[in-house]
Amino acid sequence: MTGFHPEAWHWIALGLGLAAVEMVLPTNVLLWFGIAGVATGLVAAAVEIGAAWQAVIFATLAFVSYFPVRWAARRLWNGDQPLDDTLNRRGRSAIGHTVTVIEAIENGYGAVTVGDTRWRVTCKQDVPVGRKVEVTGVDGTTLTVRPMPAQPEE
Incomplete structure (x- = not known):
């Protein structure tokens, strides 16, 4: 029995699909996974790598794109960064x-x-x-x- 081997277009389609769902749902999470999917697809198109390495690349890119942005956003929401408090006031x-x-x-x-x-x-x-x-x-x-x-x- 042979395992599924994702191709570049699978990752790109997954990434675009996640980005499209993000436009409909106000989650602010799926966009970063969508970007990671598209980037993984581009890497898979440029270099012949196995399915396991593709999954590792996807997970790494998702982690690297999601958590720093989430950390920065949380700092802004908690008031650690100076905001322009005159906006709309x-x-x-x-x-x-x-x-x-x-x-x-x-x-x-x-x-x-x-x-x-x-x-x-x-x-x-x-x-x-x-x-x-x-x-x-x-x-x-x-x-x-x-x-x-x-x-x-x-």
């Missing part, structure tokens, strides 16, 4: 900017313009219209500000 992107008061801050609340958008602001002290303030934080859709030191008139 427009208020956070205003922190540190100096803006002008357009509606006097009285009893803790007023308004400023950041770019082309009017923002409600809160401050511990009253600030008149036209005064510069620095954005120090954000709470939902309300910016927290502090007055800038008065600049001498030029």
